Amino acid sequence: MGLVARHAEAAGIPTLCMTSARDITRAVNPPRAAFLDFPLGHTTGKPHEPDLQRRILVEALSSFGTMTAPGSMKELPFRWSEDEEWKAKAFAEGDDRTPRHDTPQYQNEEDRRRAEQGNSPSCPICRS
Amino acid sequence: MAPNGTGLAHYGNGEKPVGPVDYIPRIRDNYARLGYKAYNWVVNRDTPPWAPLRKPLSQCRLGLAASGGIYVAGQVAFHYKDDISFREIPTDVDTKELRATHFAYDLSDARTDPNVVFPIDTLRRLVREGFLGGLASRFYTFMGGIYSSRRVSEDLAPRLTERLLEDGVDAVLLVPV
Incomplete structure (x- = not known):
């Protein structure tokens, strides 16, 4: 995502990259980043906690007005849990990646049926 | 990064996790286990481009x-x-x-x-x-x-x-x- 950020910014669009993987984002070095120390899959908050989700984005988006140096990263003041046990778990689980098939991976069969019928909303696929 | 370069060792031996998780070593290990060729992480050492926000x-x-x-x-x-x-x-x-x-x-x-x-x-x-x-x-x-x-x-x-x-x-x- 940092590559997209750099490309858009070079075209004149100010960008802010959220991240929960600080080391990866530091390496790519996007113009502006906001780090949320949450488990992967929660880059903009916890599920069903709209007030927390709102506070996270307000803190993050405020960086547009406060950051002045390219390559800045703000550490957002939120914790997933008091004990941070999830971090040990993130490593103990090892490889949890699913096989890399090159066919569409639908959330459910009904989605597949609807997509294959072709009655999808505008611009369903934007391929190169 | 952990001294030996693996994420696992970093939090081994009952140590309490401290600070952000390092994902680069974890993902590198996973790819190696899957038999993929080593992933080349993007590392940019230059100053990123910058477009200031023009209005509130x-x-x-x-x-x-x-x-x-x-x-x-x-x-x-x-x-x-x-x-x-x-x-x-x-x-x-x-x-x-x-x-x-x-x-x-x-x-x-x-x-x-x-x-x-x-x-x-x-x-x-x-x-x-x-x-x-x-x-x-x-x-x-x-x-x-x-x-x-x-x-x-x-x-x-x-x-x-x-x-x-x-x-x-x-x-x-x-x-x-």
Whole structure:
């Protein structure tokens, strides 16, 4: 995502990259980043906690007005849990990646049926 | 990074995890275990480009691009092997119609509340509250986890940027997983 950020910014669009993987984002070095120390899959908050989700984005988006140096990263003041046990778990689980098939991976069969019928909303696929 | 370069050792021996998780060593180990060739992490040591925000957020139209694999029911879903396509999500979409598919994170929370990786309701609320001026008429989603950084730099990133320029956004929020 940092590559997209750099490309858009070079075209004149100010960008802010959220991240929960600080080391990866530091390496790519996007113009502006906001780090949320949450488990992967929660880059903009916890599920069903709209007030927390709102506070996270307000803190993050405020960086547009406060950051002045390219390559800045703000550490957002939120914790997933008091004990941070999830971090040990993130490593103990090892490889949890699913096989890399090159066919569409639908959330459910009904989605597949609807997509294959072709009655999808505008611009369903934007391929190169 | 842990002294021996592996994420596992960093939190071994009953040590309490401290500070952010290092994902680069973890993912490198996973790829090695899967027999993939070593992933070349993108490392940029130069100063990134910079475009200052020209007006207050309360007057800005915000765009969003997210790589959590979100699609709208009825669209063709993403696949898991270097998928560099993207989907256009209308910003007036019914949140209940959003789906999540991805190979690299636990989807259970994103499938019950897509706002954890695609903050559509949050951003619409910030517009209602006047914190943001407005939203682009469409947001963009893709898969991430694309093995070739060259294909991202030369294909996906320019195509997304072109769209964002067409959409006339004043700023864009980028949400990876």
